[in-house]
Amino acid sequence: xxxxxxxxxxxxxxxxxxxxxxxxxxxxxxxxxxxxxxxxxxxxxxxxxxxxxxxxxxxxxxxxxxxxxxxxxxxxxxxxxxxxxxxxxxxxxxxxxxxxxxxxxxxxxxxxxxxxxxxxxxxxxxxxxxxxxxxxxxxxxxxxxxxxxxxxxxxxxxxxxxxxxxxxxxxxxxxxxxxxxxxxxxxxxxxxxxxxxxxxxxxxxxxxxxxxxxxxxxxxxxxxxxxxxxxxxxxxxxxxxxxxxxxxxxxxxxxxxxxxxxxxxxxxxxxxxxxxxxxxxxxxxxxxxxxxxxxxxxxxxxxxxxxxxxxxxxxxxxxxxxxxxxxxxxxxxxxxxxxxxxxxxxxxxxxxxxxxxxxxxxxxxxxxxxxxxxxxxxxxxxxxxxxxxxxxxxxxx
Amino acid sequence: xxxxxxxxxxxxxxxxxxxxxxxxxxxxxxxxxxxxxxxxxxxxxxxxxxxxxxxxxxxxxxxxxxxxxxxxxxxxxxxxxxxxxxxxxxxxxxxxxxxxxxxxxxxxxxxxxxxxxxxxxxxxxxxxxxxxxxxxxxxxxxxxxxxxxxxxxxxxxxxxxx
Numbered sequence: 120x121x122x123x124x125x126x127x128x129x130x131x132x133x134x135x136x137x138x139x140x141x142x143x144x145x146x147x148x149x150x151x152x153x154x155x156x157x158x159x160x161x162x163x164x165x166x167x168x169x170x171x172x173x174x175x176x177x178x179x180x181x182x183x184x185x186x187x188x189x190x191x192x193x194x195x196x197x198x199x200x201x202x203x204x205x206x207x208x209x210x211x212x213x214x215x216x217x218x219x220x221x222x223x224x225x226x227x228x229x230x231x232x233x234x235x236x237x238x239x240x241x242x243x244x245x246x247x248x249x250x251x252x253x254x255x256x257x258x259x260x261x262x263x264x265x266x267x268x269x270x271x272x273x274x275x276x277x278x279x280x281x282x283x284x285x286x287x288x289x290x291x292x293x294x295x296x297x298x299x300x301x302x303x304x305x306x307x308x309x310x311x312x313x314x315x316x317x318x319x320x321x322x323x324x325x326x327x328x329x330x331x332x333x334x335x336x337x338x339x340x341x342x343x344x345x346x347x348x349x350x351x352x353x354x355x356x357x358x359x360x361x362x363x364x365x366x367x368x369x370x371x372x373x374x375x376x377x378x379x380x381x382x383x384x385x386x387x388x389x390x391x392x393x394x395x396x397x398x399x400x401x402x403x404x405x406x407x408x409x410x411x412x413x414x415x416x417x418x419x420x421x422x423x424x425x426x427x428x429x430x431x432x433x434x435x436x437x438x439x440x441x442x443x444x445x446x447x448x449x450x451x452x453x454x455x456x457x458x459x460x461x462x463x464x465x466x467x468x469x470x471x472x473x474x475x476x477x478x479x480x481x482x483x484x485x486x487x488x489x490x491x492x493x494x495x496x497x498x499x500x501x502x503x504x505x506x507x508x509x510x511x512x513x514x515x516x
Numbered sequence: 517x518x519x520x521x522x523x524x525x526x527x528x529x530x531x532x533x534x535x536x537x538x539x540x541x542x543x544x545x546x547x548x549x550x551x552x553x554x555x556x557x558x559x560x561x562x563x564x565x566x567x568x569x570x571x572x573x574x575x576x577x578x579x580x581x582x583x584x585x586x587x588x589x590x591x592x593x594x595x596x597x598x599x600x601x602x603x604x605x606x607x608x609x610x611x612x613x614x615x616x617x618x619x620x621x622x623x624x625x626x627x628x629x630x631x632x633x634x635x636x637x638x639x640x641x642x643x644x645x646x647x648x649x650x651x652x653x654x655x656x657x658x659x660x661x662x663x664x665x666x667x668x669x670x671x672x673x674x675x676x677x678x
Binding site: 134137138205206207208209210263266267270271272273274275276277278279280281284 | 557622
């Protein structure tokens with residue numbers, strides 16, 4: 120409630136924070152988006168492994184789910200947080216907000232535990248699963264439970280001012296709003312999870328939710344079509360990769376230490392056209408190693424930071440321990456990364472005045488602390504002639 | 517033209533007291549008391565320490581049936597009818613639309629009716645007459661004439677200092 124005769128800009132930071140008690144929830148939400156976007160761009164486990172054969176651990180799935188809920192659902196409940204602050208005593212408004220958020224998390228976490236269990240099945244990684252979930256989300260928009268839940272997102276509850284009843288009421292208030300939120304958005308969130316938390320799915324899902332929640336009279340048919348569009352995208356984006364020609368590969372497994380290391384791979388003479396993909400397969404570690412930047416044919420003695428044009432990607436090791444530990448039904452096959460190196464191969468050929476015959480792959484850690492070693496099963500350069508390969512994202516499988 | 521003075525900061529309202537449980541109103545006048553605390557936030561920290569406004573919120577009033585209007589009084593002496601103290605009357609809870617707003621359906625959350633009254637004048641009067649208790653507030657609801665049974669629930673009463 121902003122009661123008073125004057126609506127004016129706040130003059131000081133305390134003024135601003137007093138009037139926006141939801142500020143720390145906004146920070147929480149922005150941080151979650153930053154992590155999700157960072158993982159997506161870095162080609163981490165969230166980068167769209169729609170039909171990846173490997174599954175993450177149960178804990179990681181729950182963690183990813185929680186991040187997604189914070190990023191996508193919390194923005195729709197900033198008003199809930201403001202409302203909570205306004206109907207709470209000043210000295211305990213932050214505690215009340217925390218209690219409401221705790222209550223809000225309960226229904227979402229309950230669903231998250233179920234979805235994480237589903238994700239342990241390879242079926243939940245099929246492109247058809249993501250697409251089907253988006254179709255379900257589109258149809259859900261026209262059901263009565265959806266309409267009831269959407270109305271219930273605005274349900275108010277008085278909160279006791281003091282003592283344990285204040286905590287109890289705040290938890291209940293959060294749980295009621297959380298349950299309503301689950302009732303409206305559960306198919307969309309499940310679909311986003313089945314789509315491997317891809318940035319396209321997350322962004323599209325968020326915009327659809329925003330259109331539904333933000334509009335006074337939601338344009339349901341538009342939301343329906345957009346959701347169907349996501350269903351089509353999840354099918355198209357996860358086209359099976361075409362067969363490629365192996366240009367060269369390491370002959371045996373090797374390990375990386377937290378130092379810059381380089382390996383040589385003789386390769387066939389590249390033929391023009393198509394795409395070149397560098398694959399790093401079955402990366403395993405029992406402790407969290409540093410992230411490695413990967414460079415191709417880095418000139419000797421040159422600081423890698425001065426040749427960003429030769430960097431082909433970053434091996435983000437998030438989830439490597441889970442991928443290393445055998446956990447049914449997921450095999451312990453580690454992380455696999457693949458980077459599109461077509462541009463770099465072309466540049467090297469131009470600089471060298473001829474086709475590249477030996478590929479020197481340099482792994483540059485982002486720090487040199489510890490002694491964690493990463494086992495790499497194989498590094499291979501693959502040539503794809505199929506133009507569809509051009510749209511394939513850099514992603515671990 | 518001289519430059520205009522800087523804009524004042526938006527006043528932040530601070531809750532200082534509220535009922536702890538819903539209240540059920542019937543056909544008889546009903547008193548409810550609740551604790552109020554000294555402000556600890558912006559209302560306390562205001563530089564000139566003046567009291568700008570006091571607001572009484574009566575929120576989430578719901579009923580399955582229609583109900584008469586209720587008159588609301590602040591610190592009405594116990595046992596005395598409201599008619600004798602028009603100076604303590606806060607306002608009227610107009611119950612038009614009560615049933616409809618109480619219904620939960622596909623379009624409405626069923627939050628009921630909510631009212632907000634500016635009670636600054638009454639509070640200043642009570643303070644001047646030394647009838648203001650800084651730790652407790654009594655709110656009296658007086659229904660209009662009504663023949664059938666009533667079950668009107670008031671979700672919460674809240675007092676704000678601005």
